[in-house]
Amino acid sequence: MxxxxxxxxxxxxxxxxxxxxxxxxxxxxxxxxxxxxxxxxxxxxxxxxxxxxxxxxxxxxxxxxxxxxxxxxxxxxxxxxxxxxxxxxxxxxxxxxxxxxxxxxxxxxxxxxxxxxxxxxxxxxxxxxxxxxxxxxxxxxxxxxxxxxxxxxxxxxxxxxxxxxxxxxxxxxxxxxxxxxxxxxxxxxxxxxxxxxxxxxxxxxxxxxxxxxxxxxxxxxxxxxxxxxxxxxxxxxxxxxxxxxxxxxxxxxxxxxxxxxxxxxxxVAGSRVYVQEGIYDEFVRKCVEKAKKWVVGDPFDPQVHQGPQANRKQFDKILSYIEHGKREGATLLVGGKPCSEKGYHIEPTIFTDVKDDMAIVKDEIFGPVMSLMKFRTVEEAIERANKTRYGLAAGIVTNDLNLANRVSRSIRAGIIWVNCYFGFDSDCPxxxxxxxxxxxxxxxxxxxxxxxxxxxxxxxxxxxxx
Incomplete structure (x- = not known):
């Protein structure tokens, strides 16, 4: 059990x-x-x-x-x-x-x-x-x-x-x-x-x-x-x-x-999230609320949202990044700890007050850790989103089609998802x-x-x- x-x-x-x-x-x-x-x-x-x-x-x-x-x-x-x-x-x-x-x-x-x-x-x-x-x-x-x-x-x-x-x-x-x-x-x-x-x-x-x-x-x-x-x-x-x-x-x-x-x-984990300042506080509140309801446990259980990390090495790596984020001054809103006596289970973890030069933003954590960052203008968001050595996937959420087209052409990543995420298909490179x-x-x-x-x-x- x-x-x-x-x-x-x-x-x-x-x-x-x-x-x-x-x-x-x-x-x-x-x-x-x-x-x-x-x-x-x-x-x-x-x-x-x-x-x-x-x-x-x-x-x-x-x-x-x-x-x-x-x-x-x-x-x-x-x-x-x-x-x-x-x-x-x-x-x-x-x-x-x-x-x-x-x-x-x-x-x-x-x-x-x-x-x-x-x-x-x-x-x-x-x-x-x-x-x-x-x-x-x-x-x-x-x-x-x-x-x-x-x-x-x-x-x-x-x-x-x-x-x-x-x-x-x-x-x-x-x-x-x-x-x-x-x-x-x-x-x-x-x-x-x-x-x-x-x-x-x-x-x-x-x-x-x-x-x-x-x-x-x-x-x-x-x-x-x-x-x-x-x-x-x-x-x-x-x-x-x-x-x-x-x-x-x-x-x-x-x-x-x-x-x-x-x-x-x-x-393609969405670990860096840039949120426009007008909706930032509400977005943070809803993310924390969702994380607290997120069920971590036995992956055979159909009621579980998140199973364990795949191995001890990855488990330890994720926890070390969480500690690193706290030491660098990011604010831990929720999670950040193991959540079982046995197995490699980690709580969904959310940071705010995150700067772009922090390790939890720059590196690939490959675990349930999210950094929420505020931006004012679209130009700022594009510049900061591209300030990474990686570029596999990105997601854009907006009701403005012109904005979606502009940002999707500006982000340097191999696949851009607009108003969706994880949209893989056999016909899509x-x-x-x-x-x-x-x-x-x-x-x-x-x-x-x-x-x-x-x-x-x-x-x-x-x-x-x-």
Whole structure:
């Protein structure tokens, strides 16, 4: 049982199923790590061990890359028609939906995600991302070139090769398919390294991929740590592209190791909120009122709004930032403390009297901490909002359409939500400016990252080039 922050006791709502897949997935088979090592995954609700998972390392990455390279160079997946790839991917998506209950549970006991959110949003959205790119698989075209001389030219869009995907822990299912789906549609083969905190759903997806008919070696999953398995993927000479999503610090390390173009992003949490002075006091009052009613607790409980942080390291980091904010002179209005004896639960936390140069504003806290700041003019708001090294997402709330258009064109971020937030869609490109990375996921633009262009030129009959 777990005590909610509002004093209500939560019962055990779901019987946790037996964990089925804990080994590495290489060349279509679940196998032990070469070293035989295992690492523990921890349930953030109660800090108990949920599973012991194979700890992949450089030797395991080498085996996975070898399998992926063979599947790309000699296998049928890159040579299959786009229609056939799409048909298999559609079956894969159906299998994901058929197993939504178990998959949602895995993400809950790994990442502390709300079970209801997983069942209603994360897993169905993941299946829909897969379907979106399945539909695009037979629509990858080259171009006919308008040559300036008596030459005929055209381009071919071909899969880039073997891809390494490194995935964060915050949205493990969605990020798995945001990376894997376009790469599959393009005809690539791949190695996926889920975060060490959230490996279980990725291994389950590997199992479903095989059931759907994806050939052996096309999709490989290596569980393990960033400093070992992740580093081996980033620096491997036989991987043609690395796609990474995670912290800026780790992104720079990956970029130093990788010769290919990478994707590095931070999250879209609305932690910096600029409020016009005329409504500031009322906005603060309503935020505090909402925070006090916010239920923190067992993510299996459908009445809970916020589950635990995903791991001890993140839990400690968030609390240290809260203490740092208080030391720098910000006013703590509500929250700021752990709210359970066991597990990584933190109260919703709101600061006022915050200055733009404070750490709680400048840094990515990645937790339930909000800073409320007052502004007078729109020009001031734009300038202050852009005074950050990050630029993944921003939200604008206004009844003035002209103002919305002006601000949305002025904010330097990869996605702008007007009078809404968290408005993701398979057709909407997602990615950041500045230190929030480069490249885009979702949308048809994303396919280009897993394709390379080949030009073919021939002379026209009777031309002087013969």
């Amino acid at each position: 777990l005590l909610h922050s509002n004093g209500v006791v939560a019962e055990n709502f779901v019987q946790i199923p037996k964990i089925k897949f804990t080994k590495l997935f290489i060349n279509g088979e679940f196998v032990d790590a070469v070293s035989g090592k295992l690492f523990e995954t921890i349930d953030p609700r109660n800090e108990e061990v949920t599973a012991r998972v194979a700890e992949g390392d450089k030797e395991d990455v080498n085996l996975a890359v070898e399998a992926a390279r063979k599947a790309f160079d000699h296998g049928k997946w890159p040579r299959m028609s786009g229609f056939e790839r799409g048909r298999i991917m559609m079956k894969f998506a159906d299998l994901v939906e058929e197993n939504v209950e178990e998959l949602a549970v895995l993400d809950t006991i790994n990442a502390g995600k709300l079970l209801t959110w997983g069942k209603m949003v994360d897993i169905p959205s993941s299946a829909n991302i897969l379907r979106y790119y399945a539909g695009a698989a037979d629509k990858i075209h080259g171009e006919t070139l308008k040559m300036s001389r008596e030459l005929q030219g055209y381009t071919l869009s071909e899969p880039i090769g073997v891809v390494g995907h490194i995935i964060p822990w915050n949205v493990p299912s969605a990020m798995f398919f945001m990376k894997v789906s376009p790469a599959l549609a393009a005809g690539c083969t791949m190695i996926v390294k889920p975060a060490e905190q959230t490996p279980l759903s990725a291994l389950y997806y590997a199992h479903l991929a095989k059931l759907a008919g994806i050939p052996d070696g096309v999709l490989n999953v290596i569980t393990g740590f960033g400093a070992t398995a992740g580093a081996a993927i980033s620096s491997h000479m036989d991987i043609d592209k690395v796609s990474f999503t995670g912290s800026g610090e780790v992104g720079r390390q990956v970029m130093q190791a990788a010769a290919a173009i990478l994707q590095g992003e931070v999250c 997602y990615g950041g400016y500045k230190m929030s990375g480069f490249g885009r996921e979702l949308g048809l633009h994303c396919l280009d990252q897993y394709l390379q262009v080949k030009s073919v030129v021939t002379p026209i009959y009777n031309s002087p080039w013969l």
